[in-house]
Amino acid sequence: MATSERRPLSVLTAPILAGSLLLTAFLLGLVVSLAPLNGLITAFKSLFTPAVGVDGLVLHYSWWPRLTMALLAGGALGLAGVLMQQTLRNPLASPTTLGVASGANLALMTATLVAPGLLVAGREWVALGGSASTMALVFSIGWRRGLSPGVVVLGGLVVNLYAGALGMVLLLFHQEELKGLLVWGAGSLAQNDWSSVAYLAPRLAIAGLASACLIRPLALLELDDASAKNLGISLKWLRLGGLGLAVFLTGCVVSVVGIIGFIGLAAPNIVRLVGARRLKARLIGSVLLGALLLATTDLLLQGFAGRLPTLLPTGATTAALGAPLLLWLIPRLRMTARRPPSASSNESFRHPLPGRLMIVLMVLIAVAALAGLTIGQGPNGWDLALDPPVLEWRWPRLLAAAGSGILLAIAGTLIQRVTANPMASPELLGISGGAAIALIITLFLIQGPSNLLLVGSATLGALITLGVLLALNHSSGFQPERLLLCGVAITALFDAVRSITLAGGDPRGQQVVAWLSGSTYYVDPISALVVLIAALLLALATQPLGRWLDILPLGAAAARALGIRVESARLALLSLVALLTAGATLIVGPLSFVGLLAPHMARMLGFSRARSHMAGAALLGALLMVVADWLGRQLLFPQEIPAGLVASLIGGSYFMWGLRKL
Amino acid sequence: MIYRYYHAFITLPLTLALVIALASPAFAGPRIASLDWTLAETLIALDAPPIALAQTDDYASWVGQSTPMSVTDIGLRTQPNLELLANLAPDRILISPMFANLAPRLSTIAPVETLSIYTPDKPVWPELEALTRKLGELSDHEKAAERLVASSRAEIDCLASRQPAAPRPLMIVQFMDARHVRVFGANSLFDAVINQLGLTNIWKEPTNAWGFSLAGLERLISLEQARLVIIEPYPAGVAEALKTSGLWQSIPSVTRDDVITLPPTWSFGGLPSAMRFAKTLTAALSDAQSQTLGACANGKPPE
Secondary structure, three states: HHHHHHHHHHHHHHHHHHHHHHHHHHHHHHHHHHHHHHHHHHHHHHOOOOOHHHHHHHHHHHHHHEEEHHHHHHHHHHHHHHHHHHOOOOOOOOOOOOHHHHHHHHHHHHEEEEEEEEHHHHHHHHHHHHHHHHHHHHHHHHHHHHOHHHHHHHHHHHHHHHHHHOOOOHHHHHHHHHHHHHHHOOOOOOOOOOOOHHHHHHHHHHHHHHHHHHHHHHHHHHHHHHHHOOOOHHHHHHHHHHHHHHHHHHHHHHHHOOHHHHOHHHHHHHHHHHHOOOHHHHHHHHHHHHHHHHHHHHHHHHHHHHEEEEOOHHHHHHHHHHHHHHHHHHHHOOOOHHHOOOOOHHOOOOOOOHHHHHHHHHHHHHHHHHHHHHHEOOOOOOHHHHHHHHHHHHHHHHHHHHHHHHHHHHHHHHHHHHOOOOOOOHHHOOOHHHHHHHHHHHHHHHOOOOOHEEEEEEEHHHHHHHHHHHHHOOOOOOOHHHHHHHHHHHHHHHHHHHHHHHOOOOOOHHHHHHOOOOOOOOHHHHHHHHHHHHHHHHHHHHHHHHHHHHHHOOHHHHHHHHOOOHHHHHHOOOOHHHHHHHHHHHHHHOOHHHHHHHHHHHHHHOOOHHHHHHHHHHHHHHHHHHHHHHHHHHHHOOOOOOOOHHHHHHHHHHHHHHHHHH | HHHHHHHHEEEEHHHHHHHHHHHOOOOOOOOOOOOHHHHHHHHHHHHOOOOOOOOHHHHHHHOOOOOOOOOOEEOOOOOEEEHHHHHHHHEEEEEEEHHHHHHHHOOOOOHHHHOOOOOOOOOHHHHHHHHHHHHHHOOHHHHHHHHEEEEEHHHHHHHHHHHOOOOOEEEEEEEOOOOEEEEEEOOOHHHHHHHHOOOOOOOOOOOOOOOOEEEEEOOOOOOOOOOEEEEEOOOOHHHHHHHHHHHHHHHHHHHHOOOOEEEEOOOOHHHHHHHHHHHHHHHHHHOOOOOOOOOOOOHOOOO
């Protein structure tokens, strides 16, 4: 904070410059989107009455409500973002990170399939119910720890992934029924009349007033926990209030216009970056910036809308445009202002005999593998198969599942230790996301691509992503938080690309879903062997790195004092992570959360030193994937649920249960 | 939803028993498995149903007809159950280019044939006919294929002759949600049928590889002449939402009250789907003109 006082000029000019740029863009957008509609004067005439003629009708029932909606939704998301980042003291927290959006999405999907009557009664309420219950789940996970920021963010992430995985399962099996929801999920601001605005406006007004009342107490959260407690504040209730308000805001917006990425994350960060320090200034700034950002994007998009056979959903597009902006911003973010999470969240217990625990895990893997090979359903129901032709179909998948589990688990352990951040996972670094973007592009550009081509493009995508990560973080010495932010940006880009392609309703979308949900389905015997051998070799190769991994979590200063060249150690470990992740992503897709879960489960079981932590995580990863692959093949026979999805469902359940006890 | 899967557990053994019963020498045609609904639909119309098909339940609801009892469900179209498929031992597996990446694995079970349709910049109707003939060849039902092509030809000409003198141009839409529709244009099944019937499709905007544009409702309002044809089903809650939507109520076709609603038809289908659409559309058009629909279907050419 001291630096900002030394440069008063930049504090003043930056916001003015940024603000005027955005305003110019906004006005340009107004002109572009009004040009085919007889200009500004007709527009104002038709604000209150639907003037006769086609243009008047479109302006009154579509253009004006849409502009109003964009401003309202953008402002609300900006506000929600500040509230979340303030209560959780984490610049990564945002409405979409905490599962609110995917909860709403899941609720709508389930209602569409099971009880369509509910949608007639009011889809807003279904969506709001979904987001409220995912948030309640997150709160219940963090409650015993006094809703401490770290646990809440972690819980939010897992619940988010869990709801997302369930949603993917539903999508995989019911694409035709759910195709409309894909448009909604990508965040389209299209309006038919004023009813949605009338629904949203009063709710946002109430939430805005409530947050105005909360400004003073919330500002105290910038102190650390102990000082805030000394001032006589109930941290738990304050956080609950702040987060609850943010959830309500997001839920309302999401239920009306769908998932709009990035605004809630970017607006508060940009406002802070251009110099707003006090909470009040940040709140007002974020609301204005969020509203303008969303409205400008939407106006400019409408200018292009007519020329494309498909819709460019605004929500996904803001995310896609925002990702590069975020990447540009990251080196400029002042990360030092962030306070470390309270120390108690990092303690873990150590198992007295990690060796014995490992043997137990190995036995479990052997049992699971044997069961997975021999027990299964055939055309005559359940069967115990021992004949080679049947096993021929099963063993490659089993090996690939185990191998990718090991790869992801080790990658996850490495990255969690290097960044000293429990939220870190290969998925979050965006390497899987980069591979997946390349896959989607290949699927849509080339008719009938071969598997080799798909694998090649995925590898290329992973490598490019890694290059971007390395280039952006080289100067900062691979600082953990920055690295994670880069990952968030790339993951956001991936989500956006996926949403846009799926929303278009192209039947090839089904193939994208199948690839992305992480299946061992496409594995043939040779690639299965390659994966398993590579996994075992890499697992052995990481064993000598134990010393680095024990010391790095203690922080850069401590590590340097102990004689480690921190930057080169981080670079080496991260390259290894990228390699491991790319390999696993090709087999099981970007959505298996084994890389997040296995290291955590290993830690909860008591593997605490680096070497045993890695070995334990690798065993758990393999076990998780083998069981997941078998369950996935049997649960809905003859339809198969991809192993990656099953793994995140099993792992997620265990994880939420474990976090509650933490 | 859960019920459906239990249901599958019960019917599967029954189906299998039937498969075995039917696999007697009397049914000597090649055993064909199909991942693609369009191919399966055509095969069923040729009276040479596949022994295995992906996602049979969804086929029933989206193609609008249920599969014969002898067809085994082999799971997802994108990831058919290989173990089960190998066990059924088909003579040939049919796929569309969309699933081309599965071909290497599938070809270890049986020879794989990739049949394409809706190729961009190729007229759809001749493609449909060629596909039907090709399927007839593959299933040893050449004569049935010729009959289907000829009877479709005859019936569509007959239907075309019964269209009103100066019809409005049509706009074919399917609702995605209350604010977005798919509008079918060039390179779509519906567009091909409309042209065969001598009617006009008003939608000349660019379409994707599957012949539709995804558009907001506001883009429908400017085409004043168009008569709307809505392909069911409506997603849940949409019909109710449209009643109060100012924009929808102002769409010219809605104000004129001449919107046509047609039962679900597989929008990427083959000749059978095309004929179903042609018949329901003509019936709806002539119904509105208070004419009686002549019995084109009975005017089948002799076999």
